[in-house]
Amino acid sequence: MTGPLLEFRPEQAKPLLQEVMERSGQMLTACYQCRRCAAGCTVADETGFFTPNILIRTVILGDRETALSNPLVWKCVSCYTCGTRCPNDIQTARITETLKKMAKEAHIAPLQPKVAAFHDSFLESGLRWGRVNEMEFMGVYEMKNIIREARARNYEAIVDELKTQAKLGMAMFRLKRMHAGFMTTKGRKEIKALYRKTRKKPGVSPRVNP
Numbered sequence: 747m748t749g750p751l752l753e754f755r756p757e758q759a760k761p762l763l764q765e766v767m768e769r770s771g772q773m774l775t776a777c778y779q780c781r782r783c784a785a786g787c788t789v790a791d792e793t794g795f796f797t798p799n800i801l802i803r804t805v806i807l808g809d810r811e812t813a814l815s816n817p818l819v820w821k822c823v824s825c826y827t828c829g830t831r832c833p834n835d836i837q838t839a840r841i842t843e844t845l846k847k848m849a850k851e852a853h854i855a856p857l858q859p860k861v862a863a864f865h866d867s868f869l870e871s872g873l874r875w876g877r878v879n880e881m882e883f884m885g886v887y888e889m890k891n892i893i894r895e896a897r898a899r900n901y902e903a904i905v906d907e908l909k910t911q912a913k914l915g916m917a918m919f920r921l922k923r924m925h926a927g928f929m930t931t932k933g934r935k936e937i938k939a940l941y942r943k944t945r946k947k948p949g950v951s952p953r954v955n956p
């Protein structure tokens with residue numbers, strides 16, 4: 747199995763590595779490319795085998811463009827399987843999350859716009875109600891997807907999306923995994939205050955979608 751061709755960018759290597767290590771809290775320099783993470787990554791075939799060890803090497807080599815825009819950053823499902831297998835306790839899920847935020851700050855269009863829309867809708871719903879209300883969350887998420895496809899005049903994709911989501915929604919209703927009502931929590935104000943506080947921290951950008 748061959749991976750992507752990696753490039754060494756000496757001028758970017760140190761600052762990129764330092765920023766990713768500080769923000770993710772992960773010691774990327776401890777990686778010795780044993781590939782135990784690669785063997786267990788849940789989405790390896792979905793990413794064309796752009797595995798956690800390759801992502802880490804990309805950052806170490808200073809290839810900022812590839813590090814901020816690659817399939818693993820957008821398809822990692824934060825299952826933490828790689829981290830539990832890593833002999834050096836490197837949690838790649840934290841790295842992919844950090845790189846997503848950095849991509850957003852750099853105004854790089856997300857490779858998976860639906861994932862970005864999902865993140866934003868989830869966060870917005872949580873902030874509005876103090877918890878996620880499934881119906882509202884799914885509605886806002888779908889609207890974001892429809893608006894994006896409409897701007898690209900991709901009307902076929904809109905119809906497909908609506909059909910797929912209607913089918914999924916019905917199935918979830920039947921299984922009682924989706925609820926129509928609105929619920930709030932007592933600590934809504936506190937949650938909003940915490941959110942505002944984190945946004946004031948340098949380098950923090952909770953919304954993913956540009």
Ligand code: SF4
Binds near residue numbers: 802834835836
């Ligand atoms: S398992 Fe850990 S040390 Fe081994 S390649 Fe993956 S990240 Fe690096």
Ligand code: SF4
Binds near residue numbers: 788789822824827
């Ligand atoms: S946390 Fe992400 S990178 Fe790690 S195994 Fe799961 S999907 Fe792969």
